[in-house]
Amino acid sequence: xxKTRIITALVILPVVFIALFTFPNWAWDLxxxxxxxxxxxxxxxxxxxxxxxxxxxxxxxxVLAGVIFFTYLGYTGLDFASLATFGFVLAAIxxxxxxxxxxxxxWRPSGAWYVALTGWVVVFPTWLAFLSLHDRGAxxxxxxxVLVWVADIGAYFVGKAIGRRKLAPSISPGKTIEGALGGLAxxxxxxxxxxxxxxxxxxxxxxxxxxxxxxxxxxLGIFLLLAVxxxxxxxxxxxxxxxxxxxxxxxxLPGHGGVLDRIDALTSTLPLAGLYLIVMQKI
Numbered sequence: 001x002x003k004t005r006i007i008t009a010l011v012i013l014p015v016v017f018i019a020l021f022t023f024p025n026w027a028w029d030l031x032x033x034x035x036x037x038x039x040x041x042x043x044x045x046x047x048x049x050x051x052x053x054x055x056x057x058x059x060x061x062x063v064l065a066g067v068i069f070f071t072y073l074g075y076t077g078l079d080f081a082s083l084a085t086f087g088f089v090l091a092a093i094x095x096x097x098x099x100x101x102x103x104x105x106x107w108r109p110s111g112a113w114y115v116a117l118t119g120w121v122v123v124f125p126t127w128l129a130f131l132s133l134h135d136r137g138a139x140x141x142x143x144x145x146v147l148v149w150v151a152d153i154g155a156y157f158v159g160k161a162i163g164r165r166k167l168a169p170s171i172s173p174g175k176t177i178e179g180a181l182g183g184l185a186x187x188x189x190x191x192x193x194x195x196x197x198x199x200x201x202x203x204x205x206x207x208x209x210x211x212x213x214x215x216x217x218x219x220l221g222i223f224l225l226l227a228v229x230x231x232x233x234x235x236x237x238x239x240x241x242x243x244x245x246x247x248x249x250x251x252x253l254p255g256h257g258g259v260l261d262r263i264d265a266l267t268s269t270l271p272l273a274g275l276y277l278i279v280m281q282k283i
Contacts, residue, residue, distance in 0.1 A: 008254050040058065044057050057116050086110055
């Protein structure tokens with residue numbers, strides 16, 4: 001399993017980084033469109049749809065995706081910035097209020113279409129964040145993505161080493177409180193390393209670095225908030241999978257599961273990062 005996981009990562013990561021740093025906007029739009037549609041297809045497995053309902057959901061998801069795709073390219077007459085802001089606000093309400101309550105109460109929604117609509121709230125603001133943050137610079141998007149990876153890696157190794165107290169045993173028995181604290185500690189260390197590297201980038205004139213570096217210790221607070229929210233995103237997807245008896249969202253990525261399994265923590269963090277940047281720009 002570990003060998004398969006490593007091989008899959010070695011194949012996928014170069015593709016993602018090539019797309020992130022070399023694709024023009026339209027190609028990045030198309031690349032991330034694929035991610036969004038696959039995520040919607042995987043989410044449909046959580047809805048307990050009949051076969052015809054699943055097709056309807058995927059058709060409607062494709063229509064919504066098409067609107068976002070062409071709006072980003074400037075072909076619909078809609079304002080992409082306003083659309084992104086709406087998506088980020090909706091995601092913030094969901095992830096900061098609804099999702100934590102959902103998890104605390106261990107709630108299982110009974111309506112298939114309620115679950116389906118929740119999937120759109122999870123997937124589409126994340127796609128909007130992929131596009132919006134990328135517009136600010138590939139390194140801007142990578143800054144927040146790496147934060148999530150650091151939190152996850154820190155939680156894994158600290159949890160393996162000293163984890164004793166379960167964080168959410170009814171949802172994800174493997175996660176521990178010690179592991180979560182280890183992830184937060186890793187993010188603090190990441191912040192100071194990032195600050196040093198971003199200062200050099202800002203001196204070179206990189207706009208994305210100058211913008212973020214100027215936020216000072218406010219950014220540390222945001223980093224920690226996003227680290228916490230990455231745990232919420234991870235737990236939420238685990239809870240949805242547990243509700244339908246699934247271990248992975250699909251088998252598309254050998255050793256890793258599905259696309260949702262790889263972006264679960266990003267769904268709860270990137271839209272919040274996008275909203276934070278919008279707010280800071282207006283202050």
